[in-house]
Amino acid sequence: HIAAYGPDNHLRLTGLHETQSIDKFNYGVANRGASIRIPHSFVAGDAYRGYLEDRRPNSQADPYKILARLLKTISEVKA
Incomplete structure (x- = not known):
């Protein structure tokens, strides 16, 4: 997914300053x-x-x- 999310995300998604690290995924209720x-x-x-x-x-x-990438992932999971 990260390739579709714009250039230079490795500079922004560091795990600091209310972001998750670019190489990790998580989710949560009200988790900024x-x-x-x-x-x-x-x-x-x-x-x-x-x-x-x-x-x-x-x-x-x-x-x-x-x-498009999110819908593709959802369709693969539901299959």
Whole structure:
């Protein structure tokens, strides 16, 4: 995934300053240091609603390439 998330992410995703290291993946509710942040409002009992925040892409990334990569991964997992 990281290749689709824009250039020079190795300079930004260091594991410091509320980022996860470029070579690791994690997720968590309200965890600003996670790769994928799940807001409190997303989890409501047995129901899920809202959004997920992928904190890895940088501002130069192509959102269509990111979405394509995420959808490909999801389809591979569901298969």
